[in-house]
Amino acid sequence: MSLTLVGTVLIAEDSPSELELMSHYLQESGYNVIKSSGAKEALEKALSQKPDVIITDVVMPGMSGFELCRALKKNSLTQKIPIVICSSKNLEIDRLWAMKQGADVYMTKPYTREQLLRAIKSVVF
Known part of the structure; x- marks a missing residue:
């Protein structure tokens, strides 16, 4: 019997449909969302x-994902939590800027369920 590690994933997404899709993929794969x-x-x-x-x-609106990265990395309670940015912005400069802000993985939309899970596994386990 294989033991699967279940993790908890926090999703910050202002599009309700995108939030639902991502949650569905993750919950289906055993993650707490x-x-x-x-x-x-x-x-x-x-x-x-x-x-x-x-x-x-x-x-x-209000605060960008980049600002969120900076705030998380500045706080000793959250600085070790890996961050995956999932954006429709697919320019190399966006990717580089994201890494500079503390992101661990930069994914572009649209993505597949496999790409999403691979991104998470690459930073957690």
């Missing part, structure tokens, strides 16, 4: 619930 519809809410949930991974969109 914490949903937030923006970066500020995600920051609060990251501090209180300490997820294993955070997936964030870049363009969101």
